[in-house]
Amino acid sequence: MxxxxxxxxxxxxxxxxxxxxxxxxxxxxxxxxxxxxxxxRRWGALYVAEHRTRSMAAYKGTIIATGIGNPVVYLFALGVGLATLVDANVGGAGATVSYLTFVAPALLASAAVTIATEEFSYPILGAFKWNPTFFAINASPISPRQIVDGQMLSVLVRMVPSCIVYFLFMLVFGAVPSPIGWLSILAAVATGMAVGAVLMSYVSTLQTDSGQIALLMRFGLTPMFLFSGTFFPLAQLPAYLQWIGWISPLWHGTELGRVFSYGAPEPIWLTVAHVLYLAAWFVFGWLASRRVTARRLNK
Incomplete structure (x- = not known):
């Protein structure tokens, strides 16, 4: 049976x-x-940050060279060259600090913005298009939001040490008279991340490279450097151009760094406004990057 x-x-x-x-x-x-x-699933952002940080090792020589060379060249050129001429002509006209002391926090903030533009531009487009690692990562338990967060963390891994090195050279050149001058490092990092987050949110929307990033660098970031009170007070510009500085995160970061570096006089409400403005830029760019990345990866 x-x-x-x-x-x-x-x-x-x-x-x-x-x-x-x-x-x-x-x-x-x-x-x-x-x-x-x-x-x-829990620590995906750290996995992405580790991946991106390891990728930076491919051009670590450039990172080290620029991280040390830029502050030396800029501070030496301005401290020994241009600052000598400026101080000789305006030193007796009510100037409270040397020109090098005035411009050093701006150079620090500009260095952070430069790093942000390098890491949040072509590497982001490449991870979507030329070497689509974002799509590969998204096929794992790691979410698009964690991919964005990991990219942010990896840029901090590069930006913070670079700003610290820059600040140490500022100390060597005697450009930081305030005992709380080290806070200008935080101001610079906040400036770089604010610009970088918004830049990432834009680059994440690009389907191909038709020169958009190059145009943005030339007609967006270059004017920001020139009209943000970096090398001279914003008040020296004609009134019809000063608004460019007011909306520029670099101006807000530079002024905040000057408050910390040598105690630049300004009302407390303006210092608070600098902080809130940079925070608003970062939060907007961060959330927009998360939204765009999730929509693009989950099609």
Whole structure:
């Protein structure tokens, strides 16, 4: 009598045992897969940051050279060259600090913005188009939001040490008279991340490179450097051009750095406005980058 003729037959029992044996390994594999995805789902941003930081090793020589060379060249040129001429002509006209002391916080903030433009422009477009690592990462348990957060963290890994090195050279050149001058590092990093977050939100929308980034650098970022009170007080500009500085995050970051670096006189409400303005730029860019990236990766 076959096992299928009776629910208690041996054949049915054997089949059930065989089924349990087939399901066992599958269940183990499923549990292992779920366990393997737990950490990426929770700490995905750190995984992305590690990946991007390791990728930076490909051009670490350039990072080190510019991180040390730029402050030396700029501070030496301005401290020994241009500052000598400026101080000789305006030093007796009510100037309270040397020109080098005035311009150093602006150079620090500009260095942070430069790093942000390097890391939040072509590398972001490349991760979507030329080397679509974002799509590969999105196929894992890591979410698009974590991809954006990881990119932000990786830029901080480069930006913060670079700003610290720049500040140390400012100390060597005697350009930081205030005991709380180290806070200008935070002002510079906030400026760089504010610009970088908005830049990332824009670059994330690009489907191809038709010169948009180059145009943005030339007609957006270059005027920002020139009209943000970087090398001279904003008040020296004609009134019809000063508004460019007022809306520029670099001006707000520079002025905030000057308050910390040498105690530049300004009302407290304006200092608070600098902080809030930079925070608004960063939050807007960060949230917009998350939204655009999620929409693009989850099509």
């Amino acid at each position: 076959s096992g299928t003729e009776s629910p208690r037959g041996g054949s049915v029992a054997a089949g059930s045992a065989s089924g349990r044996g087939a399901q066992g390994p599958q269940s183990e594999m499923a549990r292992a897969a779920i366990a393997a995805g737990t950490l990426p």
